[in-house]
Amino acid sequence: MTGSRLWKVAVDAPLSEPLTYNFSEDLQRGQLVNVPLGRRKTKGLVLGEVFEKPEFEIKSIDSIDNEYEPLPDHFVKWLEWLATYYIHPIGQVVQSAFPPLRKTEKQRQSKRPPVIPQMAQETPPELTPEQAASFETISQHKNFSTHLLFGVTGSGKTEVYLRLLEKVLAEGKRGIVLVPEISLTPQLVQRFARRFGDKIAALHSQLTDRERTNQWWDVVEGRKSILIGARSALFCPVPNLGLIIVDEEHEPSFKQDEKLKYNGRDAAVMLGKIVGCPVILGSATPSLETWKNATEGRYHLHYLKNRVANRSMPEIEVVDLRQQKADDDQQKLIVEKYSHLPFWLSPTLYERMRETLERGDQSALFLNRRGVAQMVVCPACGHTRECPNCDISLTLHAHSHLICHYCDYHENFKVKCPDCKEGELEAIGLGTELLETDLTRLFPGKKVTRADRDEIQSRADLEEMIAQMESGEIDILVGTQMIAKGLDFPKLKLVGLVLADVGFNLPDFRATERSFQLITQMSGRSGRHVKEGESPGAVIIQTFNCEHDSITFARNHDFEGFAKHELQMRAALNYPPCGRLVSFRIQGIHLGKVEETAGLLARRAHALKQQYSQQYSSIEVLGPAEAALAKLRGQFRYHLLIKSSQNSVVNPFSRQVLGDQSWVPSGVKILIDIDPMSLL
Incomplete structure (x- = not known):
């Protein structure tokens, strides 16, 4: 073809490199095109022009997809970074940057409430001195900088976000607010809608494809200025981006488990760096990665040490379940008096619930999902x-x-x-169902509601439960992790953790950190609206292991003490954030093949380490070993871990070990996870 030029195109296929196509017209980097791939047609993203003619026959691009404007260059750079850092095919990364449906494609509309409700505008509350100081300091940063807003539960982090967004909008720019999927509650969306009216768009898993597509276009075409969403909202190319906020940045759900295993928090920081705008990370229990960056000066640290309106922190009481079995005389009397209680309920928690209900306040009992x-x-x-x-x-x-x-x-x-x-x-x-049955028997006439994945399956279910909690219709809420995050109920004065031990002994170096976060976050639901002079909210933790680090520090609201202690433990073992970790999961339906491939992968790793002994001296190869969940859904699973105290060598080493994977036998898959959040 005369005058044809060559273009590098990232195609939707599991290929580690983009492909070369020819096309005579001018193309822009970031443009979506239709291309042939084998016998099928697929989409591809133009990454740039190629000036060296390859030795093989080159196919032609079929056409430009004119529905979408070319993606901005900074955004394409960010997609390339994701593909490189997380060792995932660039063409598959790119697919997330477009909405699920075409703009014109009609989908049957069911009667659904609007994604963003219309709310009456509210007057902003006055900032506390701590909120004002954080707002002023962060506002002075115009270009890229990362900030940790470290505030106790109920200290008003959201109000600081709202003020920063108001400022960004006044400058004619836009903002992204990322929250964990589980916290993306109607309560949160309403709060933003009350402040910003129709300037809000939302992207989360409860939306239909049509709703997602409409929200995407509203943002891209500039009709909406603030995008609230779960981690995937980052893939919406927001024009003129001036601020990125990641709330509850410690949440494990920011890490995607399959396909592109990216961490939404880290990807947000990188997007801010490439775009050149500030990034705010907020949490009452920051991840140790973020805390280390903040205390070592890579991030700016802002404290909110007090709850809004001088409300006191809840009082935390730990009940030792081992004592329930003691056989002295006093204990015998207690046992006789409370013989009607189920085995999971201590007299202490029962009496506090009784008092709370008599005052007309609400109680919530939390049970970790895995305790079923x-x-x-x-x-x-x-x-x-x-x-x-x-x-x-x-x-x-x-x-x-x-x-x-x-x-x-x-x-x-x-x-x-x-x-x-x-x-x-x-x-x-224990299951939440058992708790619900027992409580209905113990407190006749009181409304007990269960909030878990079985009971709450849609946005409407969740909204109904929240409305009933806010109106005081529910007396006792029983739930799993779903109720531990971000919910704010004025009448909730008592929180009980039925069995805190459930998360302690998981085979994962983050188990203690997770337990501490969960206990603190759950405790933070209690007494958020007590007035001065009123008794503070109460938290009761039932456990067989009162000496566990997560409980010792959580009962004193001592995050900094916990972080210092836990970081010392991690440093001794080179675990993140003191070292870097990469996990390879080898899986397949034939155990022999999986074992063999895992062994081969380990030999490749050791050979590579030996061959470049100076460059890779800090690398440790651990395994292979059976994964903690050795067989899951019919697949045998092995793990190999790469650990290093030197950050920069981990990715190149991992990429070289994998190679082009032509050596991997059929029926076996190797899944790579950079900076894994879980080793189960």
Whole structure:
């Protein structure tokens, strides 16, 4: 073809490099085009012109997709960074940057409430001195800078965000607000709508494809100035971006588990850097990664140490469940008096609930999701029976045998504790359903509502539950992680953590950090609206392990003490944030093939380390070993970890180890996870 030029195009296929096509017309970087790929047609993003003619036959681009303007250059740079950093095919990364439907494509409209409700405008409250100081200091930064807004629960972080966004809008710029999916509640959206009216767009998983597409165009074409959404909202190319906010930045749900395993918080910081705008990270329990960056001066640190309107922090009381089994005379009297209580409810928590309900206030009981299955524990020494393959508590079935729900290991149930040889193992098995049934019996006439994935399956369910909590119709709320985040109920004065131990013993170096965050966040739901002179909200933590680090620090509201202690532990082992980690998961349906491939991957890693011994001296290769969940959904799973104290070598090393994957046998997949959030 005369006058044809060559173009580098990122196509929607699992290819590590873009492909070369020819096209005679002028193209722009960031333009979406239609191209042939094998026998099919697909979309591709133009990355630039190629001036060296390859040796092979080159296909032609079919046409330009005129529906979309070319993506801005800074945005294409950010997509390229994602592909490089997370070692994921660029053409597949690019697909997330476009809405699910074409602009004109009609979809049957069902009667749904609008994505953003119309709200009466509110007058902003007066800022506290701490809020005002944070706002003023952050406002002075015009270009890229990262800020940690570290504020206790109820200290008014959201108000600071709203003020910063007002300022950005007044300058004619736009903002992105990222929140964890679970916190993307109607409450939050309404709060922004009351301040910014029809300038808000939202992107989250509860929207239909048509709603998502419409919201995307509203932002891209400039009809909306603030985009609130879960992590994927980052992929909307917001024009004239002036501010990015990541609320609850510590939340593990900012990390995507499949396909492109990116971390929304880290990707947001990088987008801010490429665009040249400030990034605000907010949390009452910052991730240790962010905390380390802030205390070492890479991020600016802003404190909100007090709750709004001088409201006091809740009082935290820890109930030692081991004491419930003591056999002195006083304990016998207590046992007789409270013999009607179910095994999971201590007299302390029961009495506090009774008092709270008598005052006309609300209680919420929290149970970690993983506590649904029955496990056995020795009340004398706290020993639990765990699966030797999975480090997951075994589940008691039919009072006769213990089974691992993940890898099918089982053993007979022996009553005598194998650890202390004295206590007798007892089954403690809790589900939110069991709690709901027991509470309905204990508090007749009171409304008990359950909030978990079974009960709340849609946005409408969640909105109804929130409305009933706000109106005081619900007396006791029983829930999983769904109720631990971001919800704000005026009459909620008592929070009970039914069994804090559930998250302690997971085989993951972040288990203690997660437990601390969860206890603190859940406690933060209590007494957010107490007036001066009123008694503060209360939190009761029931546990078999009162000495656990996460409880010791959480009961004193001491995040800084916790972070210092935990960072020392991590540094000794080179774990993040003191070192870098990459996880390779090798999986397939044939155990032999998976083992063999895992061994081969490890040999490649050791050979590479040996070959470039100076460059890669800091690299540690751990494994391969069976993954904690050794078999999941019919797939056998092995793990190999790469660990290093030197940040810059981890990605190149990982990329070289993988190579082009032509050596990987069919039926086996290797999934790479840069900076993994979970090692299960």
